[in-house]
């Protein structure tokens with residue numbers, strides 16, 4: 001069963017392979033992917049068929 005309050009892209013989102021700290025990754029997942037995923041800048045681009053930069057963060061900044 002698909003979790004209702006989870007971003008449909010979570011299982012395949014390429015962003016998370018770049019995180020060195022598990023704690024930062026968990027924060028984004030809790031706040032966006034399993035929370036307000038409609039506010040995620042990655043999801044907004046993907047939903048309209050645009051290319052999503054690999055290191056774009058849900059808040060619109062880029063992972064260093």
Ligand code: SF4
Pocket residue numbers: 007008009010011013015029032033034037040041042043058
């Ligand atoms: S980072 Fe954005 S697009 Fe990726 S799974 Fe989380 S909410 Fe979805």
